[in-house]
Amino acid sequence: MVQSERNFLTRGDWLEAAKRILLTEGIEQVKVQRLAARLKVTRGSFYWHFKSRQELLDALLAAWRRSNTEALVAAITQPGQDLEERILALFRLWLDEDVFDHRLDTALRDWGRKKPAVRQAVDEADRRRIAAIEQGFLEAGFEPLEGRTRAEVLYFTQVGYYTHEIRIGRAERIRRWPLFYRIFTGRTMSKARVAGLEG
Amino acid sequence: MVQSERNFLTRGDWLEAAKRILLTEGIEQVKVQRLAARLKVTRGSFYWHFKSRQELLDALLAAWRRSNTEALVAAITQPGQDLEERILALFRLWLDEDVFDHRLDTALRDWGRKKPAVRQAVDEADRRRIAAIEQGFLEAGFEPLEGRTRAEVLYFTQVGYYTHEIRIGRAERIRRWPLFYRIFTGRTMSKARVAGLEG
DNA sequence: GAGTCTCCATACAGTCCTGTATGGTATGGC
DNA sequence: GCCATACCATACAGGACTGTATGGAGACTC
Numbered sequence: 001m002v003q004s005e006r007n008f009l010t011r012g013d014w015l016e017a018a019k020r021i022l023l024t025e026g027i028e029q030v031k032v033q034r035l036a037a038r039l040k041v042t043r044g045s046f047y048w049h050f051k052s053r054q055e056l057l058d059a060l061l062a063a064w065r066r067s068n069t070e071a072l073v074a075a076i077t078q079p080g081q082d083l084e085e086r087i088l089a090l091f092r093l094w095l096d097e098d099v100f101d102h103r104l105d106t107a108l109r110d111w112g113r114k115k116p117a118v119r120q121a122v123d124e125a126d127r128r129r130i131a132a133i134e135q136g137f138l139e140a141g142f143e144p145l146e147g148r149t150r151a152e153v154l155y156f157t158q159v160g161y162y163t164h165e166i167r168i169g170r171a172e173r174i175r176r177w178p179l180f181y182r183i184f185t186g187r188t189m190s191k192a193r194v195a196g197l198e199g
Numbered sequence: 200m201v202q203s204e205r206n207f208l209t210r211g212d213w214l215e216a217a218k219r220i221l222l223t224e225g226i227e228q229v230k231v232q233r234l235a236a237r238l239k240v241t242r243g244s245f246y247w248h249f250k251s252r253q254e255l256l257d258a259l260l261a262a263w264r265r266s267n268t269e270a271l272v273a274a275i276t277q278p279g280q281d282l283e284e285r286i287l288a289l290f291r292l293w294l295d296e297d298v299f300d301h302r303l304d305t306a307l308r309d310w311g312r313k314k315p316a317v318r319q320a321v322d323e324a325d326r327r328r329i330a331a332i333e334q335g336f337l338e339a340g341f342e343p344l345e346g347r348t349r350a351e352v353l354y355f356t357q358v359g360y361y362t363h364e365i366r367i368g369r370a371e372r373i374r375r376w377p378l379f380y381r382i383f384t385g386r387t388m389s390k391a392r393v394a395g396l397e398g
Numbered sequence: 399g400a401g402t403c404t405c406c407a408t409a410c411a412g413t414c415c416t417g418t419a420t421g422g423t424a425t426g427g428c
Numbered sequence: 429g430c431c432a433t434a435c436c437a438t439a440c441a442g443g444a445c446t447g448t449a450t451g452g453a454g455a456c457t458c
Contacts (some may be wrong), residue, residue, distance in 0.1 A: 006404095006405080006406095006453095006454065006455085008405055009406090010404080010406080014307070025313060026227075026309075026312070026313060028225075028227045031444085031445065031446090032445080032446070032447090033444070033445060033446085034444095034445095040409050041405095041406065041407085042408075043406095043407095043446085043447085044405085044406050044407055045405070045406050045407085046406095047422070047446095047447070047448080048404085048405060049405090052446080052447075053445095053446070053447090069259065092223070095413085106312070107380060109362070110309050110312065113225070113305070113309065114224060114225060123363075126363055130367070139404065145375070145378065146378060149375060149379070149382065150399075151376055151383055152359070152360075152365075153352065153356045153379075153383075156355060156356045156358070156359020156360060156362075157352045157355045157356055157359065159359050159362065159363075160351070160353070160354070160355020160358050160359050160362075161351075161355060163308070163355075163358065163359075164322075164325055164355070164358075166351075173330070176344070176348060179344065179345060179348055180352075182346070182385070183348065183349060183352055183382070183383075184352075184382075184386070186249065186381070186382070186385065205423095205424065205425085205435080207434075207435055207436085208435085208436090230414085230415065231416070231417090232414070232415060232416085232417080233415095239436075240435095240436065241436065241437050242416085242417090242436095242437095243435085243437055243438075244435070244436050244437085246416095246417070246418080247434080247435060247436070248435090251416085251417075252415095252416070252417090252456085268418090324455050
């Protein structure tokens with residue numbers, strides 16, 4: 001076994017490190033020098049994998065574009081879902097940070113406030129998500145304006161909870177689901193479904 | 200009239216310039232060099248008025264602390280207000296950017312995501328505002344958990360609207376007030392009040 | 399085993415930033 | 429008219445950052 005297992009970095013390694021900094025400290029702190037220090041190499045490596053810092057940032061944005069809205073839309077556009085099922089699917093999606101990374105969303109929103117190109121990507125994601133939620137309300141019989149408004153209230157409330165980083169325990173959140181459902185829809189969750197929660 | 204009207208800068212001038220940059224480009228861009236360039240003086244002036252860049256940032260935070268939550272709490276804690284009046288007062292407060300500067304709020308939230316001391320100030324403001332709203336629900340007869348949750352939904356929805364910078368016309372927003380009221384409270388706004396809107 | 403390719407290190411140029419030390423200049427007190 | 433004071437300019441030291449040019453070591457080719 002040779003000792004010189006030359007373990008070269010990949011472009012993906014740089015992207016992953018960049019994403020970590022983006023999550024915790026914002027896009028301004030995603031700097032070539034700091035990434036190199038963290039990865040224990042010199043910046044020479046970086047400029048072999050990337051043309052410039054800007055190319056790294058572009059790649060970060062592209063990766064988020066591909067990954068982050070699909071899960072949400074997919075969860076609530078299953079055929080045969082009624083409104084209860086759609087909204088519960090959203091609650092479940094937002095419950096666990098593994099499936100839907102709030103911090104990445106927040107970081108992109110911060111970033112978008114300063115860079116118009118990023119802003120466009122974030123806006124598009126919001127539009128797609130809200131439209132998907134809205135569709136559920138419309139199919140459940142709500143009037144167009146009310147359906148759209150209820151979708152916005154639902155989405156913004158959720159964004160608000162993790163923007164404010166209010167930490168509520170998992171069990172407590174599940175306990176509130178019927179209440180949220182009643183606020184968001186004006187209707188009462190069916191008893192069968194309430195009994196089936198917490199499962 | 201002497202030509203040498205030496206118009207010296209005040210500490211307030213620096214703070215105002217800093218606030219402008221904070222609003223548009225975030226706290227990282229609040230740099231002594233840029234402020235000096237914008238104010239057409241050298242950094243020598245800054246370091247006479249302030250001990251360091253940090254002292255400027257501290258002063259910015261302190262100013263926000265003093266100013267930004269009072270108006271909201273005052274608007275909804277007038278004696279004799281019922282729930283309708285309180286919520287309408289909030290809607291009106293948020294309608295015009297002059298009285299409640301959303302951008303400054305957003306900028307502080309961004310800043311707080313990176314600096315724990317700022318984070319504490321923002322959290323405290325959120326708690327005070329939500330508690331004030333919650334009080335209105337409780338006095339209107341809602342159960343504790345529901346009152347608190349409805350207050351959060353109301354507040355987060357509003358934060359969401361300007362976090363996402365959704366631009367809705369003034370008239371359109373006013374038109375939606377009865378609908379928002381119904382979603383947030385589960386009750387219908389009195390006809391007398393609806394007729395009195397748009398005034 | 400000479401040549402080529404991949405991946406990274408090293409060295410240099412240049413920008414932008416903070417903070418400090420010190421000098422200069424108009425202004426008011428006396 | 430002298431001096432202190434308020435306010436700002438100038439100059440220097442030093443750090444963090446980007447980007448480029450070039451060298452060098454291991455692996456792979458044929």
